[in-house]
Amino acid sequence: MGKIAIIDDDAVFRVLLAEHCKQLGHEAELAGTIEEGRSVLAERPFDLVFLDVSLPDGNGLDSLPFIQGLPSSPEVIIITGMGDANGAELAIKNGAWDYLQKPLARQEIVLHIRRALEYHEKKIQRTAQISLKRDEIVGKSKAISACLDQVAHCAATESGVLITGETGTGKELFARAIHANSQRAAGPFVVVDCASLPETLVESILFGHVKGAFTGANSDSKGLIEQADGGTLFLDEAGELPLETQKNFLRVLQERVFRPVGKDREQKSNFRLIAATNRDLPAMVRQGQFRSDLFFRLNTFTIHLPPLREREGDIEKLVMSFVFTICRRNRLPIKGVVPETLATLAAYPWPGNVRELENILERAIIADPTDPVLYPIHLPPEIRLCRIRTMVSRKSDPSAAEVSTADHGQPPSFPAPEPLPPFKEYRRQVTADLEVQYLRRLLREAAGDIARACAVSGLSRSRLYDLLKAHGLGCAAESRPE
Numbered sequence: 001m002g003k004i005a006i007i008d009d010d011a012v013f014r015v016l017l018a019e020h021c022k023q024l025g026h027e028a029e030l031a032g033t034i035e036e037g038r039s040v041l042a043e044r045p046f047d048l049v050f051l052d053v054s055l056p057d058g059n060g061l062d063s064l065p066f067i068q069g070l071p072s073s074p075e076v077i078i079i080t081g082m083g084d085a086n087g088a089e090l091a092i093k094n095g096a097w098d099y100l101q102k103p104l105a106r107q108e109i110v111l112h113i114r115r116a117l118e119y120h121e122k123k124i125q126r127t128a129q130i131s132l133k134r135d136e137i138v139g140k141s142k143a144i145s146a147c148l149d150q151v152a153h154c155a156a157t158e159s160g161v162l163i164t165g166e167t168g169t170g171k172e173l174f175a176r177a178i179h180a181n182s183q184r185a186a187g188p189f190v191v192v193d194c195a196s197l198p199e200t201l202v203e204s205i206l207f208g209h210v211k212g213a214f215t216g217a218n219s220d221s222k223g224l225i226e227q228a229d230g231g232t233l234f235l236d237e238a239g240e241l242p243l244e245t246q247k248n249f250l251r252v253l254q255e256r257v258f259r260p261v262g263k264d265r266e267q268k269s270n271f272r273l274i275a276a277t278n279r280d281l282p283a284m285v286r287q288g289q290f291r292s293d294l295f296f297r298l299n300t301f302t303i304h305l306p307p308l309r310e311r312e313g314d315i316e317k318l319v320m321s322f323v324f325t326i327c328r329r330n331r332l333p334i335k336g337v338v339p340e341t342l343a344t345l346a347a348y349p350w351p352g353n354v355r356e357l358e359n360i361l362e363r364a365i366i367a368d369p370t371d372p373v374l375y376p377i378h379l380p381p382e383i384r385l386c387r388i389r390t391m392v393s394r395k396s397d398p399s400a401a402e403v404s405t406a407d408h409g410q411p412p413s414f415p416a417p418e419p420l421p422p423f424k425e426y427r428r429q430v431t432a433d434l435e436v437q438y439l440r441r442l443l444r445e446a447a448g449d450i451a452r453a454c455a456v457s458g459l460s461r462s463r464l465y466d467l468l469k470a471h472g473l474g475c476a477a478e479s480r481p482e
């Protein structure tokens with residue numbers, strides 16, 4: 001017996017659909033708005049959700065990520081009264097089970113319910129069977145958990161996988177996780193970096209060559225495709241594959257045979273293909289830069305890795321993990337990280353994603369290896385200024401702050417987007433923030449000894465007290481000597 005939720009503002013349709021569900025032996029819960037639907041779904045686990053697109057309080061499609069992020073991971077069937085090809089495409093791309101248009105015949109509904117529930121049951125069993133090895137993948141956000149579910153699903157199959165996502169989001173890491181959790185784990189994982197294949201040697205690198213095939217071929221050489229026999233071939237930056245090589249590669253994918261340069265016989269290689277790209281392959285297909293037949297071969301199952309700025313709560317976990325490994329690697333005591341540093345890192349949009357975060361932390365740690373704590377002052381100015389900019393714009397216009405933190409992955413650029421605060425206010429905020437950071441570090445290094453703090457900073461005692469008072473730091477104001 002399945003548990004089905006129906007979210008639709010058409011009361012007659014809702015009740016009729018619920019009747020059909022009950023006749024099939026399933027339970028049905030009803031909701032007429034997105035808000036009602038969310039509270040129904042939050043109360044207990046569901047296997048299947050019928051979701052209307054136009055609801056009185058918004059577009060049902062916007063709730064897809066919420067529904068798919070639920071622990072029971074229900075299948076979703078989108079229903080609508082109006083034909084909406086774009087909405088249908090969006091729904092399917094976002095993992096909806098199907099997209100149906102009213103009016104619906106009973107038989108059609110019955111078939112969809114049966115299929116979706118069958119699939120859901122198998123999915124749950126499979127996920128329970130696979131306990132994913134994910135040692136190196138840090139993060140627990142809904143967005144990344146959904147990707148890990150897909151990794152578990154792919155690892156249990158032999159199908160090709162296309163991993164998409166911005167640079168540095170972890171495409172290779174996820175490809176390795178699929179391999180490590182698959183039946184081919186004991187076999188090789190061979191990386192083809194399509195972006196750095198020298199044009200004249202592409203065939204030889206991929207397919208291998210025999211001795212004497214060309215000038216400089218002094219011995220037989222195995223190509224990457226042969227090396228991947230029994231394991232996984234990872235085609236990194238697949239969008240960079242030259243058109244001529246795409247044609248040859250297609251044949252290898254269709255038949256799993258290849259011919260080394262200079263050899264007259266074809267050879268077989270039993271490999272599983274995983275490809276990755278940060279390019280928009282469908283657009284490249286439209287522009288004639290990527291073969292559509294190859295694209296359809298690669299695109300059997302797609303995992304889209306979200307950018308770091310969309311993984312809520314993961315930055316903190318990644319920072320802790322990287323600080324630990326970087327300190328270990330450099331034989332340093334493990335540094336502490338103050339909340340202000342985490343807040344500063346969380347406010348930055350990370351166009352280079354996890355790789356950029358790792359590099360920034362490495363630089364920050366190495367730059368001041370003796371300090372046992374990582375403060376915002378250790379971070380590059382563009383990252384610190386990003387948070388300050390957000391705080392300033394939030395003060396001058398609360399709605400503008402939302403916009404500036406989302407920032408769509410663009411590196412921070414100045415001048416800041418509208419509304420720009422008056423220069424004086426902006427400068428005051430920036431200066432105040434830097435002063436606070438400086439004073440905190442000064443007090444810590446001087447271990448609270450004001451005379452020492454004055455000596456280190458070059459500030460007079462009264463100026464130091466004024467600054468501490470202005471920023472509300474410690475009880476210095478009360479203990480100030482007259």
Ligand SMILES: Nc1ncnc2c1ncn2[C@@H]1O[C@H](COP(=O)(O)OP(=O)(O)OP(=O)(O)O)[C@@H](O)[C@H]1O
Nearest residue numbers: 136137138139167168169170171172173278354355
């Ligand atoms: N979730 C994660 N947890 C821990 N480390 C991660 C995570 N995601 C990425 N990394 C690390 O970030 C770096 C970049 O990852 P990776 O090379 O897999 O990204 P990519 O998407 O393939 O990048 P590109 O598109 O530039 O090739 C690696 O050092 C990887 O270990």
